[in-house]
Each structure stands twice: as C-alpha cells, then as structure tokens.
Amino acid sequence: MIKKISHIAVVVPQLEDAMGFWVEALGLDLSHVEHVEDQGVDVAFLPAGESDIELLEPIVADSGVARYLGKHGPGMHHICFEVDDIKETLARLKSKNVPLINEEPTFGTGGKKIAFIHPKGTGGVLVELYELTPDEPERRSERLEAMRRRLRGGRRVYTAGIRAFVSGLRQMGNGNGNE
Amino acid sequence: MIKKISHIAVVVPQLEDAMGFWVEALGLDLSHVEHVEDQGVDVAFLPAGESDIELLEPIVADSGVARYLGKHGPGMHHICFEVDDIKETLARLKSKNVPLINEEPTFGTGGKKIAFIHPKGTGGVLVELYELTPDEPERRSERLEAMRRRLRGGRRVYTAGIRAFVSGLRQMGNGNGNE
Secondary structure: OEEEEEEEEEEOOOHHHHHHHHHHHOOOOOOEEEEEHHHOEEEEEEEEOOEEEEEEEEOOOOOHHHHHHHHHOOEEEEEEEEEOOHHHHHHHHHHOOOOEOOOOOEEOHHHOEEEEEOHHHOOOOOEEEEEOOOOHHHHHHHHHHHHHHHOOOHHHHHHHOHHHHHHHHHHHHHHOOOO | OEEEEEEEEEEOOOHHHHHHHHHHHOOOOOOEEEEEHHHOEEEEEEEEOOEEEEEEEEOOOOOHHHHHHHHHOOEEEEEEEEEOOHHHHHHHHHHOOOOEOOOOOEEOHHHOEEEEEOHHHOOOOOEEEEEOOOOHHHHHHHHHHHHHHHOOOHHHHHHHOHHHHHHHHHHHHHHOOOO
C-alpha cells in the first residue's frame, strides 16, 4: 500500500543558490542537509506538509545525477512514495512485468529500504519506493536535535544567512555521510 | 505559508493506458477524472496520502500540455503547492523578482485560485500555487458522490475494468467540464 509521497527530488547545480527560490522566495523551511556518498550528491530537505522537496546537488562528476543535470538541465528528477511493505510492492510490480532498477530493496542513508522503478515502466517518471525502518524515526530525531544545536541564533539568523547556513550544514553533513 | 504538496502532475499520452502502471501495478486508487476545457486536457486524480498524482492527457493538439508532450515526451510536468494565502505568496515572490506566469491568481476548475511560477525563476521546475476556496470541499464531495453512484459494481468491477471505468468517468467528466 502507498502511504504518501515521501519526497519530490529536484536536481540543482548549487544548493546554496537554490535557497534563493525555495526558501527565501517560496517560503519553505530547510530541515537538514545530507551527503549521500554512494550517489555522489549533497541533499537538502525542505518539508512541505507530510512530504519533502529534496534538492540534489551532484558533487561527483560522473555520478548519475551529474549526468542527468548535464543532459536535461536542472529540474524534477524523481518521485518517491512511502510504502508500508516494499517487498510486497516490488513483488506486485514484477508480477505486472514492470521493469525495476532494483529487483530487491537496497539501503539508503540511515538504513532506509529503497528501490527504484525504471522510467520505461512508468511512462517516463523515475519512481522511488521507500519503506520506513523501525529505527529511522529515532535517527531522524537525532539529526534534527543536532541541527537545532547549530541554530543558536534562531530563525532570524537562519533566514538572514540561509546560504551560509546551508554551507555550514553541508559541511557538517559531509562529515557524517557514512554513519 | 506552504501547507502541503497539492499534487504532482505527470503528462501521459493516454489516461486509460497509464492506469496499467499507476493503479494496477503501483496500487494507487483513482478518485476521479475531470475535463479541463481551458487547458485542453483530461485529468485523472490518484490520491497518495494528503497529495494527488495528477495524470494529464492532452486532448487538444495545440494546447500547452500537448506541446510539452511533443517536445519532452511523457513524464513529470509540474509541482503544485497548496498555500494558505495565494496573494501574499505571489507578493513575496514578486518582491524577490521571481518571474511569474500569472501575476494575479487565476481560476481553475471548481473555482480554485491558482497561479503558475515560471520555470526560469525556480531552477527549471514549473511550480503551481493553489489556495483552497471555501466552497471547494463541498464541490469535491458532490463530485465524489456522483462517482460513487457510478460505482455500482463496487471495488472488484472497478479494478477489473479500470480502463473501461476511466473511459466512462472521462465521458462523464467531459460532459461536466464547464460547470
């Protein structure tokens, strides 16, 4: 069963510059920044209701996201759905002959179970599936607490210096990328 | 303030065929189909948590969505955010010099207030804003009731004959497109 849209991923050339639209003009908040080593990207998370906008900046030249940016330019990259049972969902997709990038769940940051469906099976959309693991809410809350400790100046400093703030967060994120 | 992701719009060549992935394989439900006269599209709504996947089929050859499909092929088209005050959001975007397709809110189906932000101001993403109007929940509930009356055979018939079902819904939708 599909529970919700987990996130919409958007490829950007530069996270700090992207804050100008998504945070300063549109008014979303930035919750945190992560470095995802095996995809060669830095990711900024901007909650919107129960979902996130995930901004992806490729930081490794030959990564999939870097190639995507080179070929298509910046813009929407994939939709991720949270499902209650990723194995069951993959089994149903296989039974309908939908081509999968990951036949079995793989593991994202923080031990998330994820799998990608190939765009040729969805009508041109890269779709990610994601199952929340039992220890993830705790990990998330730890990350949020670490971010709060950084936010000594509160919301005013946060919005005034958002680009510098993202730089700080991503440096912190890069240090913790392989935890 | 951004309340949530209202919907993610995906352009498809053919609504009935798209049900094969989104409903039959992925497992989303189809809530309703609407004909949007002024955009030249039929739209199928598939709820996912508090948001919808909106499948758009262009049915007028020279519409914006038809041109998009011809140029880019099928895939993600835009993100729509529900905001609490669309005028205030547009004013903030203007103050930050973000280029807008609609400087003032325009009206979508069912009297919705909507406005589009130009992709050149967002980093390549077509972004729609949407403010719920007071009479919209009632209009939605009427539409849902009309659909329920059509669903005489219940869920089993609905999933077994999903493509025929969509054909029926869109014929009904087309008849009511300008209400």
